[in-house]
Amino acid sequence: xxxxxxxxxxxxxxxxxxxxxxxxxxxxxxxxxxxxxxxxxxxxxxxxxxxxxxxxxxxxxxxxxxxxxxxxxxxxxxxxxxxxxxxxxxxxxxxxxxxxxxxxxxxxxxxxxxxxxxxxxxxxxxxxxxxxxxxxxxxxxxxxxxxxxxxxxxxxxxxxxxxxxxxxxxxxxxxxxxxxxxxxxxxxxxxxxxxxxxxxxxxxxxxxxxxxxxxxxxxxxxxxxxxxxxxxxxxxxxxxxxxxxxxxxxxxxxxxxxxxxxxxxxxxxxxxxxxxxxxxxxxxxxxxxxxxxxxxxxxxxxxxxxxxxxxxxxxxxxxxxxxxxxxxxxxxxxxxxxxxxxxxxxxxxxxxxxxxxxxxxxxxxxxxxxxxxxxxxxxxxxxxxxxxxxxxxxxxxxxxxxxxxxxxxxxxxxxxxxxxxxxxxxxxxxxxxxxxxxxxxxxxxxxxxxxxxxxxxxxxxxxxxxxxxxxxxxxxxxxxxxxxxxxxxxxxxxxxxxxxxxxxxx
Amino acid sequence: xxxxxxxxxxxxxxxxxxxxxxxxxxxxxxxxxxxxxxxxxxxxxxxxxxxxxxxxxxxxxxxxxxxxxxxxxxxxxxxxxxxxxxxxxxxxxxxxxxxxxxxxxxxxxxxxxxxxxxxxxxxxxxxxxxxxxxxxxxxxxxxxxxxxxxxxxxxxxxxxxxxxxxxxxxxxxxxxxxxxxxxxxxxxxxxxxxxxxxxxxxxxxxxxxxxxxxxxxxxxxxxxxxxxxxxxxxxxxxxxxxxxxxxxxxxxxxxxxxxxxx
Numbered sequence: 069x070x071x072x073x074x075x076x077x078x079x080x081x082x083x084x085x086x087x088x089x090x091x092x093x094x095x096x097x098x099x100x101x102x103x104x105x106x107x108x109x110x111x112x113x114x115x116x117x118x119x120x121x122x123x124x125x126x127x128x129x130x131x132x133x134x135x136x137x138x139x140x141x142x143x144x145x146x147x148x149x150x151x152x153x154x155x156x157x158x159x160x161x162x163x164x165x166x167x168x169x170x171x172x173x174x175x176x177x178x179x180x181x182x183x184x185x186x187x188x189x190x191x192x193x194x195x196x197x198x199x200x201x202x203x204x205x206x207x208x209x210x211x212x213x214x215x216x217x218x219x220x221x222x223x224x225x226x227x228x229x230x231x232x233x234x235x236x237x238x239x240x241x242x243x244x245x246x247x248x249x250x251x252x253x254x255x256x257x258x259x260x261x262x263x264x265x266x267x268x269x270x271x272x273x274x275x276x277x278x279x280x281x282x283x284x285x286x287x288x289x290x291x292x293x294x295x296x297x298x299x300x301x302x303x304x305x306x307x308x309x310x311x312x313x314x315x316x317x318x319x320x321x322x323x324x325x326x327x328x329x330x331x332x333x334x335x336x337x338x339x340x341x342x343x344x345x346x347x348x349x350x351x352x353x354x355x356x357x358x359x360x361x362x363x364x365x366x367x368x369x370x371x372x373x374x375x376x377x378x379x380x381x382x383x384x385x386x387x388x389x390x391x392x393x394x395x396x397x398x399x400x401x402x403x404x405x406x407x408x409x410x411x412x413x414x415x416x417x418x419x420x421x422x423x424x425x426x427x428x429x430x431x432x433x434x435x436x437x438x439x440x441x442x443x444x445x446x447x448x449x450x451x452x453x454x455x456x457x458x459x460x461x462x463x464x465x466x467x468x469x470x471x472x473x474x475x476x477x478x479x480x481x482x483x484x485x486x487x488x489x490x491x492x493x494x495x496x497x498x499x500x501x502x503x504x505x506x507x508x509x510x511x512x513x514x515x516x517x518x519x520x521x522x523x524x525x526x527x528x529x530x531x532x533x534x535x536x537x538x539x540x541x542x543x544x545x546x547x548x549x550x551x552x553x554x555x556x557x558x559x560x561x562x563x564x565x566x567x568x569x570x571x572x573x574x
Numbered sequence: 575x576x577x578x579x580x581x582x583x584x585x586x587x588x589x590x591x592x593x594x595x596x597x598x599x600x601x602x603x604x605x606x607x608x609x610x611x612x613x614x615x616x617x618x619x620x621x622x623x624x625x626x627x628x629x630x631x632x633x634x635x636x637x638x639x640x641x642x643x644x645x646x647x648x649x650x651x652x653x654x655x656x657x658x659x660x661x662x663x664x665x666x667x668x669x670x671x672x673x674x675x676x677x678x679x680x681x682x683x684x685x686x687x688x689x690x691x692x693x694x695x696x697x698x699x700x701x702x703x704x705x706x707x708x709x710x711x712x713x714x715x716x717x718x719x720x721x722x723x724x725x726x727x728x729x730x731x732x733x734x735x736x737x738x739x740x741x742x743x744x745x746x747x748x749x750x751x752x753x754x755x756x757x758x759x760x761x762x763x764x765x766x767x768x769x770x771x772x773x774x775x776x777x778x779x780x781x782x783x784x785x786x787x788x789x790x791x792x793x794x795x796x797x798x799x800x801x802x803x804x805x806x807x808x809x810x811x812x813x814x815x816x817x818x819x820x821x822x823x824x825x826x827x828x829x830x831x832x833x834x835x836x
Binding site: 070073074077078080081084087088131132135136138139141142143145146147149150152153154156158159160161162163164167168196197199200202203206207217545548549551552553554556557560561563564565567568571 | 590591592593595596597599600601602603604606607608610611614615618640645646649650711714715718728729731732755757760763764766767770771777784800801803804805806807808809810812813814816817818820821823824825827828831832834
């Protein structure tokens with residue numbers, strides 16, 4: 069029987085080997101698989117007969133039957149253990165960048181799925197990136213109602229054509245009758261695809277234009293198209309608001325975005341903004357140091373104080389071409405919806421910022437707060453224009469070092485409505501060049517959501533992973549091979565050989 | 575020294591009294607070194623190609639993100655190390671029970687103070703210690719790379735936890751095969767066969783339905799190891815490898831009982 073089992077195993081091994089090598093079920097493969105299965109079956113039948121004969125004796129039965137039960141119990145325990153561990157979903161992400169710790173934004177998007185999501189991974193055999201994608205999808209599937217499928221592109225030609233897939237390692241997300249394609253999958257691109265599928269309606273944001281404000285269509289480094297895309301992904305519709313030509317802010321506006329106006333606004337525009345806010349509207353203002361636009365005075369009416377200085381902070385981000393200290397790297401946040409999820413390990417980078425502070429409450433029930441602070445060693449430079457042109461910042465006489473707030477918020481309940489204002493002392497932090505730096509985008513999106521009365525419970529976005537692409541020089545590679553790779557086995561072989569020869573001669 | 579420890583010591587002494595242990599360890603070190611070197615060489619060539627096409631020297635901005643030490647060197651090498659374990663662990667386990675049976679010393683062993691459970695556990699422990707030693711030898715070269723490339727110790731720990739779990743499962747499979755055979759050759763070949771069949775079931779997708787494929791995937795050693803190689807230590811995967819060991823040990827115990835009743 070053993071000989072038959074042995075022959076059966078060898079035959080099946082050759083059959084599988086031939087299938088692996090040729091990737092087809094040829095005659096040789098089929099013959100080997102069938103012959104192997106037949107041989108093993110005969111061996112199994114023979115073996116079971118012998119076992120039955122052995123078990124025939126009462127003494128044997130007494131000993132062996134409990135063992136067979138023990139094996140069945142061990143199998144049950146093993147399956148139960150695995151199922152329980154799988155159900156507990158306990159896993160430890162030991163990657164350097166914590167790539168498999170899903171962000172709160174992804175978890176929230178998965179929790180809000182209106183229907184089961186199907187994620188199909190299309191891949192070519194041998195594509196090394198697929199394994200990472202596979203593990204990412206498994207992690208995602210554990211966090212929501214997601215069904216994961218895999219298709220080899222060669223086996224799914226019709227689907228590849230239908231979805232117009234260009235490359236291996238692409239995911240097709242299907243939700244009800246809609247689908248989205250995620251190429252080069254990361255958690256971030258998966259989330260974007262998911263948000264596009266979910267199409268949550270978050271409201272209408274009016275973007276002020278006409279007085280030199282930031283351009284939400286520009287894709288250059290100084291443009292704000294990235295912020296526009298990020299807001300649209302969150303379900304916002306963006307509309308232009310040419311302040312110079314309107315007497316009132318449209319009622320449908322969930323909030324007005326006023327980003328870096330360079331010229332003074334018309335008094336009528338200021339009046340329109342004031343009326344809108346008094347009627348329960350919301351404003352997110354990103355104001356650069358320098359220009360006097362009239363918005364400062366309006367914000368003053370709502371309790372904010374905007375200094376005309378420029379913050380210089382020893383805790384400053386290294387930005388090429390910039391003077392040291394003028395780009396505050398903030399890590400101190402007050403607890404608020406706008407700063408939810410941010411802490412000392414999740415910093416934001418500001419670029420040539422002015423201080424903003426909550427000075428006084430216009431009415432008793434109003435609530436004003438400073439949210440984001442510089443380090444305690446920050447001070448104010450008075451020569452704002454010169455610093456913006458690249459000159460060194462100058463310290464005012466008697467200027468003390470202290471924490472300066474860079475972001476402040478206010479809420480103004482008026483009967484059944486509530487106005488909300490968020491003021492940033494900088495706009496560059498949300499430009500295309502810096503929006504994805506550190507946690508800038510999280511801070512900006514939180515602000516937009518809070519101002520438009522949307523939930524900001526879970527909004528931290530996934531961070532891109534920066535791969536390590538430093539080369540090892542050929543010399544380093546060779547040194548490592550000689551010093552470690554070859555020397556260790558050589559020593560092992562010599563040491564082992566000597567010990568064995570000594571033992572043998574002894 | 576308790577009889578149990580004496581058994582473990584005896585197993586290790588026998589193992590290291592033969593050239594197989596040293597040859598296996600040498601093979602592990604050598605294969606790791608050559609495979610690792612080859613991947614490093616190819617990785618350097620890819621980087622060189624990119625750096626020359628940019629005309630301005632080395633420029634990381636032009637290199638696709640997937641060309642990095644982790645994806646091009648570390649993960650493929652770990653994949654091959656897993657295959658190497660399948661190739662080498664049965665060499666270490668083939669003699670554990672088969673030799674006793676062939677020499678007739680299994681009955682002697684059963685007549686000692688040791689219970690069948692202790693015998694199985696003792697042999698299992700010596701096997702695991704050897705697998706640990708194999709992995710320690712294979713660890714040195716990647717660790718050098720870790721220091722040079724600053725890959726991150728946590729990721730390396732994850733990979734080696736996975737390799738160790740895989741090694742323990744393969745060792746357990748080898749033990750069963752050795753326990754049911756008098757011939758070391760048959761024990762080794764059957765251990766290879768079982769391990770290769772369990773390693774990857776993706777080939778079955780041509781013949782069976784999606785649900786069966788998903789079920790078989792959940793049983794696949796390769797699928798379970800994949801998470802560790804990516805840096806993700808999952809309790810479910812650890813439980814799977816522990817489950818294989820548990821079932822294997824109870825089967826090995828059955829083999830001892832069969833010997834006893836014969």
